[in-house]
Amino acid sequence: MILCVGATGLLGGTVVEELLKRGKKVRCFVRQDSDTVRLEKTGVEIIRGSLRDRKAITAALHNVDAVISSFAANIVKDRRAAALWENDYEGNLSLIKCSREAGVKKFIFVSYWGLAKFGNFEHGKIKKVVEDLLAVSGIDYTVFRVTTLATDMSLLLGRRLIKKGWAPLFMKPHEKIRPILLEDLAWCMADALDNQKASCRVIEVAGKEEYDFISFQELFCKAIGKRVRFVFIPLPLTNFIASCIDFATNCRYNARGLVSAFTGGSTCDITEMEKIFAVQQGSFARYLEDFFKNAKAEKPPAAKS
Numbered sequence: 001m002i003l004c005v006g007a008t009g010l011l012g013g014t015v016v017e018e019l020l021k022r023g024k025k026v027r028c029f030v031r032q033d034s035d036t037v038r039l040e041k042t043g044v045e046i047i048r049g050s051l052r053d054r055k056a057i058t059a060a061l062h063n064v065d066a067v068i069s070s071f072a073a074n075i076v077k078d079r080r081a082a083a084l085w086e087n088d089y090e091g092n093l094s095l096i097k098c099s100r101e102a103g104v105k106k107f108i109f110v111s112y113w114g115l116a117k118f119g120n121f122e123h124g125k126i127k128k129v130v131e132d133l134l135a136v137s138g139i140d141y142t143v144f145r146v147t148t149l150a151t152d153m154s155l156l157l158g159r160r161l162i163k164k165g166w167a168p169l170f171m172k173p174h175e176k177i178r179p180i181l182l183e184d185l186a187w188c189m190a191d192a193l194d195n196q197k198a199s200c201r202v203i204e205v206a207g208k209e210e211y212d213f214i215s216f217q218e219l220f221c222k223a224i225g226k227r228v229r230f231v232f233i234p235l236p237l238t239n240f241i242a243s244c245i246d247f248a249t250n251c252r253y254n255a256r257g258l259v260s261a262f263t264g265g266s267t268c269d270i271t272e273m274e275k276i277f278a279v280q281q282g283s284f285a286r287y288l289e290d291f292f293k294n295a296k297a298e299k300p301p302a303a304k305s
């Protein structure tokens, strides 16, 4: 039995589907108020509870061989740095402790690539601490350091470009990005359960296509079918604004840290990933074209005047 935490999310839901394709038994631990409509259709076992409740976690871990942790706080809903520590750090800490006590054999954790770069970013700091906890937990683990999920590019950046025709970027034009498709990451995560090469490893993962932000902009123009553009915001200006926010809010949001997460590109060397996983990665360019084609098809017809 595999316990998934974060299964109502974009990545978690895709991981559940991949596990089911492979004939695995899946149980999902979700919050009391999580929307489980998509999960219920898959027929997996669903347990509602809180990661603050160790009894509830222990009950969910009954007969579980492996845990997959892909949950994360939604920073659009709550940007407070303290809230991230409470949710993501304390949640994973409890999950790891309970997993060890329950004799779980494998723990898979979704982290970020570029922790050195993300050093002052709350998410990055938390991911690194959780990685370190896993390394000393005594449980076999695989950590996936992810660059950028393709869905963030389509759902967040793409939708903004369609609506406004432009989007601000803190990255520099020559910096690089390598988004990974959810299905490909989910494939690797499911594979890691039984893949000895992934045992006790921290693995940087990214898509097969790498773009600088100028060619990335062209990709969006082509997929959307009209001229859209990125506006590259000079870093000193962004840092100045972020510092003012930190000063005014006593670092409540760690705005300077957050900015650091959106600078320096989002790519990595995938040689190790390719040595470990035999995944046949799909094309991000194709994914983006299909995404916008479907978005157009789903758009309701304009009302007649």
Ligand SMILES: NC(=O)c1ccc[n+]([C@@H]2O[C@H](COP(=O)([O-])OP(=O)(O)OC[C@H]3O[C@@H](n4cnc5c(N)ncnc54)[C@H](OP(=O)(O)O)[C@@H]3O)[C@@H](O)[C@H]2O)c1
Pocket: 005, 006, 007, 008, 009, 010, 011, 012, 029, 030, 031, 033, 034, 035, 050, 051, 069, 070, 071, 072, 073, 074, 087, 091, 110, 111, 112, 113, 146, 147, 148, 149, 152
């Ligand atoms: N987006 C990126 O580009 C990117 C890059 C690198 C790494 N990552 C990592 O990839 C992972 C998956 O991202 P995603 O885009 O799939 O996220 P997502 O769609 O926002 O999903 C987050 C999931 O976490 C769940 N969750 C949050 N707090 C929880 C708690 N206390 N207890 C139980 N469940 C909780 C949410 O449940 P509810 O349905 O109840 O809200 C949801 O299922 C995350 O770990 C993220 O940090 C993402």
